[in-house]
Amino acid sequence: MPTILGQNQYGKAENRVVKITRDGAVHHIRDLNVSVALSGDMDDVHYSGSNAHVLPTDTTKNTVYAFAKQHGIASPEQFGTALARHFVTSQEAIRRARIRVEEYAWERVDTTASEAASGAGSASGGDGGPRHSFVRKGQETRTAQITYDGDRWEILSGLTGLTVLNSTDSEFSGYVKDAYTTLPEDHDRILATDVTAVWRHDTADGDGTAPDGGVRDWDESYARAKAHMLRAFAETYSLSLQQTLYQMGARVIDHCAGIDEIRFSMPNKHHFRVDLAPFGLTNDAADGAVYYAADRPYGLIEATVLRDGAEPRIPVDMTNL
Numbered sequence: 001m002p003t004i005l006g007q008n009q010y011g012k013a014e015n016r017v018v019k020i021t022r023d024g025a026v027h028h029i030r031d032l033n034v035s036v037a038l039s040g041d042m043d044d045v046h047y048s049g050s051n052a053h054v055l056p057t058d059t060t061k062n063t064v065y066a067f068a069k070q071h072g073i074a075s076p077e078q079f080g081t082a083l084a085r086h087f088v089t090s091q092e093a094i095r096r097a098r099i100r101v102e103e104y105a106w107e108r109v110d111t112t113a114s115e116a117a118s119g120a121g122s123a124s125g126g127d128g129g130p131r132h133s134f135v136r137k138g139q140e141t142r143t144a145q146i147t148y149d150g151d152r153w154e155i156l157s158g159l160t161g162l163t164v165l166n167s168t169d170s171e172f173s174g175y176v177k178d179a180y181t182t183l184p185e186d187h188d189r190i191l192a193t194d195v196t197a198v199w200r201h202d203t204a205d206g207d208g209t210a211p212d213g214g215v216r217d218w219d220e221s222y223a224r225a226k227a228h229m230l231r232a233f234a235e236t237y238s239l240s241l242q243q244t245l246y247q248m249g250a251r252v253i254d255h256c257a258g259i260d261e262i263r264f265s266m267p268n269k270h271h272f273r274v275d276l277a278p279f280g281l282t283n284d285a286a287d288g289a290v291y292y293a294a295d296r297p298y299g300l301i302e303a304t305v306l307r308d309g310a311e312p313r314i315p316v317d318m319t320n321l
């Protein structure tokens with residue numbers, strides 16, 4: 001049977017790179033997991049084993065570390081953009097580079113908390129905390145994916161594992177009931193989810209690093225998108241997780257110029273009110289209830305929200321990697 005080679009890509013995955021920047025005695029940290037996937041003129045290595053076009057994956061790993069030292073890490077998006085540009089422009093055979101980045105956030109250890117707890121009085125903020133001691137932030141993982149083919153850029157930012165909960169202002173009723181429906185309608189339930197989101201930046205006018213000719217502040221852009229999705233989660237009186245998801249996406253698109261598309265994957269982390277009647281106890285939401293937090297199965301709600309007229313380009317399974 002004749003065969004032909006289909007889509008292929010290669011590179012070093014999950015390069016863990018930590019960059020410390022020293023600002024006098026004050027240190028800054030960026031902690032990334034970077035995956036490189038290259039494709040292009042790679043028929044020969046698959047068909048005949050000729051490595052003449054193959055930049056070793058080991059070299060792609062070294063490039064990640066060297067770039068962190070030489071150029072620093074200003075943001076996942078900036079770092080990914082610099083790497084993608086490098087691989088495509090320096091190697092004839094490489095036509096497309098896809099750089100995936102996860103970022104783990106750290107914050108400074110708060111030494112004033114122990115003083116307050118032990119009644120020793122506060123150091124009143126003074127120098128803003130220790131200069132080189134960090135505690136891992138327990139919230140979400142930030143993500144980015146940068147793809148460059150020598151002509152067009154695609155820059156996706158995102159987050160995963162942002163766990164949120166509303167203890168009221170959530171209902172679920174009025175749904176279809178068939179022979180298999182047992183779910184009681186609920187007019188005061190907990191709504192909880194782990195948000196995974198991916199949003200796409202408009203790169204139509206530029207090279208991705210600076211679509212408007214200036215330098216884009218990716219950290220500010222990220223903080224803004226996250227803040228708007230959290231605010232929509234908190235402020236939406238929810239009739240379903242689907243409705244809440246849409247409000248979160250719409251708020252990001254409305255308030256973040258340059259973001260045209262956002263996709264979410266959100267498990268409905270069910271909290272069931274426990275039946276305490278056998279113990280002679282009522283357990284109504286209005287009185288402050290006790291819930292069983294189930295971990296599976298879970299409803300899985302996924303959708304894309306687009307600026308009107310924008311093309312959907314975030315792959316459907318992008319939020320399930």
Ligand SMILES: O=c1[nH]c(=O)c2[nH]c(=O)[nH]c2[nH]1
Nearest residue numbers: 172183239240241242268299
């Ligand atoms: O917000 C919800 N959306 C659903 O589609 C659904 N289905 C279900 O059983 N519970 C819920 N909750």
